[in-house]
Amino acid sequence: MAETIISQANRAKQWDAEFFKEYVRANRFKRYMGTSTNDIIQVKNNLTKKKGDAITIPLVGALDADSGYNDGSTNLVGNEKALPNDGHRIQIGVVRDATVVNVEEEQASPFDVRNAGRDALKTLAMRYLRNDIIAALGSVNGIPWADATAAQRNTWNAANSDRVLYGADIGNFNATVSTALGNITAEQTLNKAMVSKLKRIAQNAVTVNGDGIRPYVYGEDEETFVLFVGTGPYRDLKLDLAQEHADARERGRNNPLFTGTTSLYWDGVVIREIPEILGLGGVGGEGAQVSPIYLCGAQALGVAWAMTTKTTTRKEDDYGFRHGVGFMELRGIEKIQWRQGESDAKDWGVVSGFVAAASDE
Template sequence: MAQTTAAAGLTPQQWDDKFFREYLRNNPFKPYMGKGTNSIIQVKEDLTKKRGDSLTFALVNKLTGSVNDGTSKLEGNEESLGSRSHKLTVGLRRNAVSVLEFEEQKSAIGLRNAAKDQLMDWAMEKDVERVVEQLYSINGTAYGSASEANKDAWLVDNADRVLFGAAKANNSSNDHSASLLNVDATSDKLTPEALSLMKRMALSASPKVRPIRLEGMNRRYFVVFAHPLAFRDLKNNATIVQAQREVTLTKQNNKLFQGGDLEWDGMIIHEVDDMTTLSGVGAAGIDVGGVFLCGAQALGLGISKRWKSTTKTENDYGNESGCGIRAIDGLDKMTFGSGSADTDDLKDHGIVTGYFAAVADS
């Protein structure tokens, strides 16, 4: 006797796997994700195989000792590895949609397919929002919730990796709000010179912000996530206009480039449409936008449970059906202590933060 079996791709597990693959493929931050320490967004899935609500990202600082040329003993003169850790806590994220008045009986799979695109778009939009929130965050606190004292203390510890406008001198004695007031609409637009300054700051900071290395290419890159109005000013800069004519197709085809990206001085500049605007905080009350130069281990993503779908079909006497998705994960800006303990004098490990004019089009 012939047995009826479910067609390929129609079981919930197969649907969930396909959803997760498509979600990752279409996620705008996918090119910057990876499991290794060379990734801008380092991904850990340790909790998919064990229970727990947190996981730890480790940092091992690069070796800086001098070369032993054999004239002195190596034993007893070894260099110690400076190790630090960042604890990331995961949490539940979920959403659902409902479908009314089906004209014909729908299966659970039909419900999932009907809601898939909407739920996937929602998940990706929320991911962009939380990346932006973490880029702006002050030692784990959302920027808008951080006090001025919190921001000043953060700036004291991160002064070697924070730039207000075009000049380091705009930092007013590590007073965050006073420094923002030095960002004006003329001198402090995002320019190629300002980007190069951010890069030099990254490479001279202590500890340094480490550029990522592309597999198969002997090149190092930083990636810059820019406010759209700051990106506009950069894109219209005459030096950048000329430079983009010289960007080779080979460079544009590497995995970090996305449509509309700019390249300058070993940096790929990516416009983030949903980047938060700091309203009225600059000179003469102008708006300011964040520009974040990112290197390896700038952000950490911990996954406990990947996206999984659920359905409910008995609402309103069978007239309303619903489909939802849920995941357990967490995303943090990576911070490591620069003092005597892991959490003393926290520094943004893989990020140089810039604040630039973000004046709206007239």
């Protein structure tokens, strides 16, 4: 009797699919990712079944309601309303890395080598995805904040003046980003009033014949925004909300005041701690430390995959002594913009904030 033996290729393929699912799940942004236009981070997998190096996410603005409707007294023919539309193109690129195990540490089998590096590669891929999402949130017209020139930052700042907040006061805004950051004083740390102000900015932001930045909708008609913040601003807000949590919530494991939870909630806004969102340094008034924060609505970011994560093995093995295992994927992550590539491009679903971060004392 001959028993069926599953080939190594089939085992590797099964492992690849599980690897992709696990590393995305481990990312703190995962709960905000989905394929719907309602999701904060919209995922597009179209290119996994097609050829191409980019994918365009269609953007459709709201029809103008201010001009009124046709009451039947005039012809509708010739008076139709144009549907505002645009598209954001996400460029796809290669993401890959690898590790090597020698024969003294692992059996000389491709499948065993893949399993040996599995946890390390899963964590590394997760970190790359997380870091790219953070970089996209802080990008200036597609350019990472750290790489953008002062002129490029100022151009982005001017176009997005209706969806940016420097410190606690809208009056801190200045056409020159460095000046606006310098207007942030050390006491302008993140607090509940600032969270509410960010929400109002999102609701009042100039959109194409619309009603502000579109929030994430859950349940029947509940709306919310998500505010991603670093450790310093999160700590400051938690302290500011301490009395509210003490007065309005039960004392126990479900109260953020007594736990190390990574989420807070205020005025219809979920505040999510992302420790890897780093500060900008002492660019505030009198050297105050400043950190960026990002209030996001629907379709704030776009993630496009042309090839989901697959494992790879090293061909050069030094006569069977060394065995390398790696991963590779084709994807792109960008902040969605209306009029992408133009000088007046607007961030589609993000309100950017900059706040002082209190010292650790």
